[in-house]
Amino acid sequence: MTDETLAAARAAHTLQQQLEALLIVADEPLSAMALATACDVPVREVRKALAALVADYDGAGPSANGADESRQPRGFELREVAGGYRFYVRESLDPVVEDFVQQQTPAKLSQAALETLAVIAYRQPVSRGAIASIRAVNVDSVVRTLLARGLVEEVAHDAETGAILYGTSEQLLAHLGIGDISELPSVAPLLDDGSEGFEHESL
Structure with a gap:
């Protein structure tokens, strides 16, 4: 241009x-x-x-x-x-949008959505930029899908950049049958050495 x-x-x-x-x-x-x-x-x-x-x-x-x-x-x-x-x-208009999304959204999440959801669950609160950095792909549409499904939510804003920070919702915890993110299973045994930092700092 x-x-x-x-x-x-x-x-x-x-x-x-x-x-x-x-x-x-x-x-x-x-x-x-x-x-x-x-x-x-x-x-x-x-x-x-x-x-x-x-x-x-x-x-x-x-x-x-x-x-x-x-x-x-x-x-x-x-x-x-x-x-x-x-x-x-x-x-x-939230009820109207929620009803539409529930009718249009397939029951199963894609692999990309599941991976993004895992990053949010273990690194929350986390921005889209940080998620994209971890997954090395653009995650905008995937995050919108997770928001629409009610599995994640906006929990805060970064004090320096103003970026929205995301975390898991009560709905997701209910689906997983846990009461708090501290009950999420440890992923360290499944990762290569040195990858433990993926987990949430409080876990």
Whole structure:
């Protein structure tokens, strides 16, 4: 991509459109500074545009004809978490999404999902980046599958990077018939020498 192509794309779209495009492909919350850098605009303009987007998705703010009026909120919302912004399904629609996922998701997990689930179980809380580093593959879609199945959940955010940290859910513990992750079986005997670090530090 050339500088001319980038400049033309920015000129052809509003700042709000550019922010939406960036946020929809992001796997982690994006800070106002990161968004401002990506769009090559001042941070204050980004914050103003983000506030307008939040209001729009919540059914407030000006309508298409410019008049302020109350409207139905969108099915998704833009939240500020851990110093960044990210799209989420509106909480009131969680039952609808859960029902859809349960109907669409096959009963069995793939080998990739099982391996990713094991990494999360033994290294939690852990970020997607750390999981990908351990498995040496992109794990974004697999983590989304595990989240949709209710087997893992967002448990915290990294204080330095803002990355989401994942851990096992109560649902998974129930499936395994254990009450706490400390009851997970030791994997050290199954690994080569020097690989014990794979296990959770507390185990």
